[in-house]
Amino acid sequence: MISLPRPTFDTPAESFDVTSASEGCDGEAKPGVLAFRDFVIERLGGADLGIVRACGVGKPSDHHEGRAWDWGLNAASDDDQERAASLFDWLLTDDAELWRRAGLRYVIWDSMLWSTKAGRWAKYQGPNPHTDHVHISLGWAGALAETSLYSWLDVAPPNPPPVDPITPPGGSASDGSWLLWAALAGLTGVAAIGLAAPQKSRSRLGKPGRL
Numbered sequence: 049m050i051s052l053p054r055p056t057f058d059t060p061a062e063s064f065d066v067t068s069a070s071e072g073c074d075g076e077a078k079p080g081v082l083a084f085r086d087f088v089i090e091r092l093g094g095a096d097l098g099i100v101r102a103c104g105v106g107k108p109s110d111h112h113e114g115r116a117w118d119w120g121l122n123a124a125s126d127d128d129q130e131r132a133a134s135l136f137d138w139l140l141t142d143d144a145e146l147w148r149r150a151g152l153r154y155v156i157w158d159s160m161l162w163s164t165k166a167g168r169w170a171k172y173q174g175p176n177p178h179t180d181h182v183h184i185s186l187g188w189a190g191a192l193a194e195t196s197l198y199s200w201l202d203v204a205p206p207n208p209p210p211v212d213p214i215t216p217p218g219g220s221a222s223d224g225s226w227l228l229w230a231a232l233a234g235l236t237g238v239a240a241i242g243l244a245a246p247q248k249s250r251s252r253l254g255k256p257g258r259l
């Protein structure tokens with residue numbers, strides 16, 4: 049099993065997300081999905097097979113709303129099976145705490161399905177056995193980075209629109225006005241990082257006390 053950092057939180061985990069299947073199509077990858085993808089690829093490897101599917105292509109899918117990601121793995125590879133198992137273990141430990149904090153809906157891998165509805169692994173009966181990728185669907189709150197895992201991944205929800213931390217109004221990222229600006233913007237987590245390490249390139253995963 050590949051070890052993943054286990055965050056701690058001040059707030060209780062969210063309930064299971066019961067967002068229904070996709071009904072629309074906007075062709076835009078959502079910020080929570082992007083952050084989840086980046087974390088998984090950075091920590092576990094594997095391939096990024098994409099988030100967005102063009103409107104009108106295939107059956108209705110969470111890919112059309114940019115809230116599903118395909119993680120490229122090979123089910124015939126022991127290493128890739130370990131990668132998948134490591135992620136699922138991380139998500140599903142402790143009554144699926146991190147699954148709920150990530151706002152996931154369901155995953156499909158190697159002819160198996162874990163869904164929020166069922167709350168357990170079940171045989172996947174669809175025509176595609178998903179032996180060359182893991183399909184990961186998110187509910188709307190997770191997709192929009194509104195659930196608690198995304199504060200740990202350092203993603204701000206898109207509304208209000210994210211601001212550029214490199215060029216704050218009235219000052220640079222490395223002087224005092226940056227801290228004032230960050231505090232005014234309500235970016236308390238970012239301000240704390242600014243106090244500790246005001247350089248422009250901050251690590252999403254290297255924050256002390258959170259791993």
Ligand SMILES: [Zn+2]
Pocket residue numbers: 111116117118182183184
């Ligand atoms: Zn997919």
